[in-house]
Amino acid sequence: MSVALRPHDRLCWKEMVFFLTALALLLLLSGCESGQRNSQLKIGDRAPDFTVTDMAGGKITLHEWLGHPVILRFWSTDCIYCRADTPIFNEYFNKYKDRGLRVVYLNSGASQEEVAQFAGDLAIPFPVVMDKDGAVAALYRVKIVPQTIIIDPDQKINAAVPGGVDKAELQRLLDKYFAHGGKR
Numbered sequence: 423m424s425v426a427l428r429p430h431d432r433l434c435w436k437e438m439v440f441f442l443t444a445l446a447l448l449l450l451l452s453g454c455e456s457g458q459r460n461s462q463l464k465i466g467d468r469a470p471d472f473t474v475t476d477m478a479g480g481k482i483t484l485h486e487w488l489g490h491p492v493i494l495r496f497w498s499t500d501c502i503y504c505r506a507d508t509p510i511f512n513e514y515f516n517k518y519k520d521r522g523l524r525v526v527y528l529n530s531g532a533s534q535e536e537v538a539q540f541a542g543d544l545a546i547p548f549p550v551v552m553d554k555d556g557a558v559a560a561l562y563r564v565k566i567v568p569q570t571i572i573i574d575p576d577q578k579i580n581a582a583v584p585g586g587v588d589k590a591e592l593q594r595l596l597d598k599y600f601a602h603g604g605k606r
Contacts (some may be wrong), residue, residue, distance in 0.1 A: 433470050463563055465580065469573045470561040474528075476549035477538060482526055484577065490522040491580075491599040492573040496553075496564045499532040499540045503586030504568050508544045510589050518600050522575075525549075530556040530567075575599065 463470075473483040484492070495511060497504040508527075515525045524577075525548040529537050534552060541550045554560055562571055562582075572581040572595050581595050 429573045442539040463582075465582070467579050469571075472561055473560050474526075474551045474553065474558060476526070476543055476551050477534070477541070478549070480549060482549055482551065484573075487524045488577055489575050490524045491524040491596060492577075493523070493596075494558075494562065494563070494573065495525065495527045496530055496559055496567045496569045496571075497527055498567050499536045501568055502520065505540075505544065507568075507586045507588065510587065510592055512545065512547055512595065513589075514592055518596070519548075521598070523599075523602055526551055528553045528558050530554070530559050572596065573583060577592065578593050 450603075456465075469484060471484045473481065475481055493511065493515075497508075511525060511527075515523060524571045527546060527548065529540070529551070530553045532540075537550060537552060551558070564571075566584055568585060568587075570581075570583040570587050571579060572583075574580045583591065583595070
């Protein structure tokens with residue numbers, strides 16, 4: 423069955439399509455622009471606070487680590503970079519944990535069994551967190567993993583490093599806090 427449109431009906435239909443298209447475009451552009459402006463984190467911004475529970479049942483609240491450099495590592499179990507550079511994070515943590523370094527690994531996509539297996543295989547000595555709903559990743563605007571966020575002792579974002587991290591880069595990012603024996 424076909425519907426015959428009269429000439430003035432076609433004009434109204436075209437005007438309606440134009441109006442709805444223009445309205446949708448306007449809403450899309452204004453929404454994206456304001457959403458982007460509000461969602462960008464920059465180096466030097468205050469690190470968003472969060473509270474999580476690690477796989478061992480320990481509670482981690484970022485603001486309680488004020489005065490300490492912090493590494494947030496967003497990762498996945500199937501990431502070759504994560505498997506390759508975790509020993510570097512382990513080594514750095516073991517070297518500086520008594521001088522205040524805090525590290526937390528956050529995983530959003532794997533099962534608890536997969537995360538436990540990864541953490542066990544690589545003997546991760548610091549807290550590992552199941553960020554099940556991706557809430558912490560969303561706070562930090564993490565879109566790809568792995569990603570490493572360095573937070574300074576004043577809880578400001580010092581660096582955001584997508585991809586794998588080698589020993590020289592981690593040393594460059596953190597040694598300023600440990601060069602002279604202090605936390606800073």
